[in-house]
Amino acid sequence: MEPTIPQTHYLNSPKGLKSWLFTLDHKRIGIMYFAAIMFFFFFAGLLAIILRTELLNPGRDLMDAEAYNRFFTLHGAIMIFLFIIPSIPAALGNFLLPLMIGAKDVAFPRLNLASWYVFVGGAIFGIYSLISGGADTGWTFYTPYSTSTTSSVSSMLLAAFILGFSSIFTGLNFIVTIHKLRAPGQTWFKLPLMVWALYATALIQVLATPVLAITLVLLLLERTMGIGIFDPAMGGDPVLYQHFFWFYSHPAVYIMILPGMGIISELISHMSHRKIFGYNAIAYSSFGIALVSFLVWGHHMFTSGQSELAAVIFSFLTFFVGIPSGVKVFNWVMTLYKGSISLATPMLYALSFLVLFTIGGLTGIFLGALSVDIHVHDTYFVVAHFHYVMMGGTVMALLGGIHFWWPKMFGKRYNEFWAATSAIIIFIGFNMTFFTQFILGAQGMPRRYYTYIDQYQSLHVFSTYGAWVLGLGFLIMAIYFIHSLIKGKPAGNNPWGAIGFEWETASPPPTENFVTQPVVTHGPYDYDKVLIPREMPTRSEKVAR
Amino acid sequence: MADHAKTHAPLDEHVAHHFTDAEQQRESSKLGMWVFLLTEVLFFGGLFCAYAIYRSWYPEMFHAAHKALDVKLGFINTLVLISSSVTMALAIRSMQLGNKRQTMYHLFATLIFAATFLVIKYFEYSHKFHLGQLPGKYYTYTGIEGSNPHVFFSIYFVMTGLHGLHVIGGMIAIIIMLVKTSRDRFNALYYNPIEVTGLYWHLVDLIWIFLFPLLYLVS
Amino acid sequence: MTNQTSHAHHHITPLKIYLGIGGTLLVFTVITVLVAGFDFGPANILIALLIAGFKATLVAFFFMHLWYDNKLFFVIFASSLAFLAIFIGLTMYDTERRAELDPIKEHPIEAQAAMYKNRPAVTGGAAASHGEATAAPVDTNAAPGH
Amino acid sequence: MDTTGTLFLPPANSTLASEVDPLWGFLFWSSTIMFAIVMAMIAFFVIKYRRRGQDTLTTGNAHNAPLEIAWTVIPTILVMIIFIWGFKSYIKFYVAPKDALEINVTGQKWFWSFDYPGGANSVSDITVPVGKPVKLLMSSKDVLHSFYVPNFRIKMDVLPNRYTTAWFEATAVGDYQIFCTEYCGKGHSEMLGKVKVVGEREFAEWLEKSSGMGEGLSLEEFGAQLYKSRACNTCHTLDGKKLVGPTFKGLFGREEAMTDGTRLVADENYLRESMLDPKAHIVNGYDPVMPTYQGILKDRQIDALIAFIKAQQ
Incomplete structure (x- = not known):
């Protein structure tokens, strides 16, 4: 029987703008975050395409050096503070966490709304900084350049400071929710791995972000009062600033990747209708990554004038943070063994995550080795590495997650053909853009260069073409998602035949999430015991039939 | 494991709709506050790290500069804050016993101690402003030898200033608790907000317990 | 880490304990001031931290009920201190050992910040007001750097 | 700089390079092999276990202790080798030979x-x-x-x-x-x-x-040499164009308005003072960014530069 969209659900009841502005419903806050992060993603993505177009030829193409410096700072700062850190925890996480643990809402709904308005406040400061000329210091704000430049760095620092609190509020909310509001019978090892990943991410958000807050306060005071902690002209030490900054920023890269890993654990298992391989290993490795990520920040500073003995310690510890990620990749690959793999779009993104994240992870080992890092630090090799891990990792996982839970969030289906096509275009465009940058970096092309010596030109041209292809892929995605919102066909409660509390309620779910309190009857991935009929034939079946 | 299996206690008006009972709500609010205190410890931790590094880089300057701080005032401030911690703890205890008047008395005493602390801080600050012992480039005092004495005062003002802001934040929270207690919003079974404010206040005192010896007693 | 689910167990600490702990804290405040009078060399800061740490544990265990409450809260408090120790420890591992291999990296090139250039050298703290120990009179032409 | 090095690296032209390139090669090939194995497994599983027709219950085996231990221990050993190798070559980086x-x-x-x-x-x-x-x-x-x-x-x-x-x-x-x-x-x-x-x-x-101190050259020629070797040309031009600093063309003897309102003639003393204490008097419309050459330029070099500037009419 053809699935239908229920009469009332969280999107249309209660009605009116005020009900959205003062909502305490975690699903609505999740949707508002989702709209904001997608806006900032497309905006910063556009900046990236402009930057790449500027780099077509050495010298001036579209803008001069100062404008270029402001553009890449904006691209970095918006992508990190306004998109990738809040994206999975605040958008998908807010929507899914209470549903996945059978709760009515997060532990502190008012704090959740406060985190949204703090996010909006921070974004306003960021946009003010953009309008008033933008900062030209790079997203790292290294002193003494950041304390001596006249560009509007202070408003960007204030934006990052405020956004930090939005991240802390979300993290705090999730820790208490997961500890206190789990469904009856749902022990820690019966939780979906997405919840484990969100828990580990929340731990990092809560432990690392305060140090960023104090760093930005000290940097603001350095710029205004010259307090002499970070500015060498006033007796301070720039390397100390780098320690303060990277103590937050390395765990921050795990705030970005861990929720992505949580989504991939869900996608690989649910799309192949097979029990996840090594549930405990994946859960413990999420937790392990969260702890070890606080010991390794010094590998960003091997050539910064840091003491050589500290560099050796940081390099040694860095190799231990790579092992849990490797274990996870092997577990995901083994989950495919003897599964019933559907190649719908979420699975396409999960597989491209496996490919790109593995490359990103392996190049991380290059950067961890001391002597090799001296050659490739602050070159395009590093740019390629973190794009492979952040875009190839977190963004692919986010896109897979959006496609997987889209029917649950909006109750409608998207166009499968165009979704698969854009996924393939994005995969090709991504590799064109960033694999060439590994080569550029190995040959010594430095980062943040407005112009470059002629011998790098051919690789830059190829990388820019890749960026355009990437842009095309995302354009197609925007089109079919908007089409799906307006004219999408109803998707029904469980289009993928997946196991999970969120699939046991309507799509889109009612405001109180569940009509009857769900109770745990089997494990989160028991595809060897439970067979759930699917209401949406995936493309591979249409082909097979 | 949340405790749904229990018979549903009559949902009194204090329990929010998404909690199953008062106990779960109380534990959640305390867990939330403890996680917030974790962020506060790390927020101040950054300053303690800066203090430790600059003290090991400029030991004689720190020794000379700490003489500019008035140990007597610092000592009185420590006594004031510890007594405010005691009265805060007693306030929670008296609300646990359901004694509204005594709770308000203790909360008010805590407020007075906090205000005294800030007044003493005001005298110390104005004394330093007058002498020119100011942070960073505003430092004009010439009575301290050793290199970069302004760094000590930068760290001093940022640490005690931030701590002062947290004291003010605590006072606002206590005033809200006072108003709510006077309106009978709490009873012997529901006193989470006071308990949570108490936790925050004790941490503010705990941070000062470390600030006092590190800044005032550099021998 | 299953939390205790005992129903409505609100531990009420007896008055005697609160006042006792408060008294001990005051006493130790006096002790820490007295101890600061003597010079134990490098051990000074250790003693000061030990006393402050002891006072802090008293406040945390009895005023903040860590002694009676769900052990999860103690884990949270302890982990905050642990991660702070990691931060300070590894950062100082760098800042303290920069000159191990090349003594020239020990000190900044100019010891004094630029703003002290056109300042009168250190004068005696004659203008010190009450309660502030006057800085030892220093012969004015001593180079301000150490 | 040509790119005929090996495995994407530029050519190795220093003794240290021969320390780094072998480790880079080892990392490159071990990563490529590891990547190839993982990709082959994924491709094989996706093709072999593609969903065909109706759903069926799939296998429940989700643990294989020896396999899991293997893929934890082997990478750990591999990365330890890489760490030790990286550390050994790093030591050569940070201690310069005595006679350098x-x-x-x-x-x-x-x-x-x-x-x-x-x-x-x-x-x-x-x-x-x-x-x-x-x-x-x-x-x-x-x-x-x-x-x-x-x-x-x-x-x-x-x-x-x-x-x-x-x-x-x-x-x-x-x-x-x-x-x-x-x-x-x-x-x-x-x-x-x-x-x-x-x-x-x-x-x-x-x-x-x-x-040398320009023994064979006249003061003016030695000044011209210093004008380039001391990078005066990056801020002061000879053709009258304003850069970061005022141009030297026709500067000598001209009266300039200073930012502090006084008017000074650009004579030998002013030029000497501008080299040793540049921030003392700044010509109106310029930023005080010139670094001091106190203790860097010797007297004969200062005289040479002044002679050179004097010749720029």
């Missing part, structure tokens, strides 16, 4: 300047002998910079108010590109230079020629 030729490097907004023992100096390009270790003692005048020579595989940040060191021993004569790799503002991508590696004899001649 020590050159002072100064990075400032947007050009490198080099001071050799014996007083010779040069800007943007550093001339070094082949086959002899060279130790660089580096510091910055304003913000962070980073001295990077891809062909020598060396990179070290240059900090204001603190010395950092790097060393290399060039193995082949030629010119090798210098980059700045720590973001330092508008001219970050133009802060380039060349390491000119020359034979032992040419180096001695060059050193002699450029560190």
Whole structure:
């Protein structure tokens, strides 16, 4: 029987703008975050395409050096503070966490709304900084350049400071929710791995972000009062600033990747209708990554004038943070063994995550080795590495997650053909853009260069073409998602035949999430015991039939 | 494991709709506050790290500069804050016993101690402003030898200033608790907000317990 | 880490304990001031931290009920201190050992910040007001750097 | 700088490069093999276990202790090998040989300047002998910079108010590109230079020629040489165009309005004062950014520069 969209659900009841502005419903806050992060993603993505177009030829193409410096700072700062850190925890996480643990809402709904308005406040400061000329210091704000430049760095620092609190509020909310509001019978090892990943991410958000807050306060005071902690002209030490900054920023890269890993654990298992391989290993490795990520920040500073003995310690510890990620990749690959793999779009993104994240992870080992890092630090090799891990990792996982839970969030289906096509275009465009940058970096092309010596030109041209292809892929995605919102066909409660509390309620779910309190009857991935009929034939079946 | 299996206690008006009972709500609010205190410890931790590094880089300057701080005032401030911690703890205890008047008395005493602390801080600050012992480039005092004495005062003002802001934040929270207690919003079974404010206040005192010896007693 | 689910167990600490702990804290405040009078060399800061740490544990265990409450809260408090120790420890591992291999990296090139250039050298703290120990009179032409 | 190195690396032209390239090769091939294995497994599983027709219950085996232990221990051993190898080669990076030729490097907004023992100096390009270790003692005048020579595989940040060191021993004569790799503002991508590696004899001649006090030259010619080797040309032009600083054309004897309202004639004393204490009097409309040359320029060099400026009518 053809699935239908229920009469009332969280999107249309209660009605009116005020009900959205003062909502305490975690699903609505999740949707508002989702709209904001997608806006900032497309905006910063556009900046990236402009930057790449500027780099077509050495010298001036579209803008001069100062404008270029402001553009890449904006691209970095918006992508990190306004998109990738809040994206999975605040958008998908807010929507899914209470549903996945059978709760009515997060532990502190008012704090959740406060985190949204703090996010909006921070974004306003960021946009003010953009309008008033933008900062030209790079997203790292290294002193003494950041304390001596006249560009509007202070408003960007204030934006990052405020956004930090939005991240802390979300993290705090999730820790208490997961500890206190789990469904009856749902022990820690019966939780979906997405919840484990969100828990580990929340731990990092809560432990690392305060140090960023104090760093930005000290940097603001350095710029205004010259307090002499970070500015060498006033007796301070720039390397100390780098320690303060990277103590937050390395765990921050795990705030970005861990929720992505949580989504991939869900996608690989649910799309192949097979029990996840090594549930405990994946859960413990999420937790392990969260702890070890606080010991390794010094590998960003091997050539910064840091003491050589500290560099050796940081390099040694860095190799231990790579092992849990490797274990996870092997577990995901083994989950495919003897599964019933559907190649719908979420699975396409999960597989491209496996490919790109593995490359990103392996190049991380290059950067961890001391002597090799001296050659490739602050070159395009590093740019390629973190794009492979952040875009190839977190963004692919986010896109897979959006496609997987889209029917649950909006109750409608998207166009499968165009979704698969854009996924393939994005995969090709991504590799064109960033694999060439590994080569550029190995040959010594430095980062943040407005112009470059002629011998790098051919690789830059190829990388820019890749960026355009990437842009095309995302354009197609925007089109079919908007089409799906307006004219999408109803998707029904469980289009993928997946196991999970969120699939046991309507799509889109009612405001109180569940009509009857769900109770745990089997494990989160028991595809060897439970067979759930699917209401949406995936493309591979249409082909097979 | 949340405790749904229990018979549903009559949902009194204090329990929010998404909690199953008062106990779960109380534990959640305390867990939330403890996680917030974790962020506060790390927020101040950054300053303690800066203090430790600059003290090991400029030991004689720190020794000379700490003489500019008035140990007597610092000592009185420590006594004031510890007594405010005691009265805060007693306030929670008296609300646990359901004694509204005594709770308000203790909360008010805590407020007075906090205000005294800030007044003493005001005298110390104005004394330093007058002498020119100011942070960073505003430092004009010439009575301290050793290199970069302004760094000590930068760290001093940022640490005690931030701590002062947290004291003010605590006072606002206590005033809200006072108003709510006077309106009978709490009873012997529901006193989470006071308990949570108490936790925050004790941490503010705990941070000062470390600030006092590190800044005032550099021998 | 299953939390205790005992129903409505609100531990009420007896008055005697609160006042006792408060008294001990005051006493130790006096002790820490007295101890600061003597010079134990490098051990000074250790003693000061030990006393402050002891006072802090008293406040945390009895005023903040860590002694009676769900052990999860103690884990949270302890982990905050642990991660702070990691931060300070590894950062100082760098800042303290920069000159191990090349003594020239020990000190900044100019010891004094630029703003002290056109300042009168250190004068005696004659203008010190009450309660502030006057800085030892220093012969004015001593180079301000150490 | 050609790119005929191996495995994407630029050519190896220093003794340190021969330390790094083998480790790079090992990392490159072990990662490629590991990647190929994982991709082959994924491709095989996706093709073999593709969903066909109706759903069926799938296998429940989700644990295989020996396999899980294996893929934890083996990568740990692999990365430990990589760490030890990286650490061993790193040791050679941070301890310069005792007999190295020590050159002072100064990075400032947007050009490198080099001071050799014996007083010779040069800007943007550093001339070094082949086959002899060279130790660089580096510091910055304003913000962070980073001295990077891809062909020598060396990179070290240059900090204001603190010395950092790097060393290399060039193995082949030629010119090798210098980059700045720590973001330092508008001219970050133009802060380039060349390491000119020359034979032992040419180096001695060059050193002699450029560190002399211009004995064979007239004051004015020696001033012209200093105008370039001291990088005056990056801020002061000779053709009347205003750059960061005023032009030298027709400067001598002209009366200038100063930012503090006084009017001064640009005579020998003013020029000497502007070199030793530039911030004392700044011509109206210019920023006080000129670094001091106190203790860097010797008297004969100052006289030469003044003579040179005087000749610019």
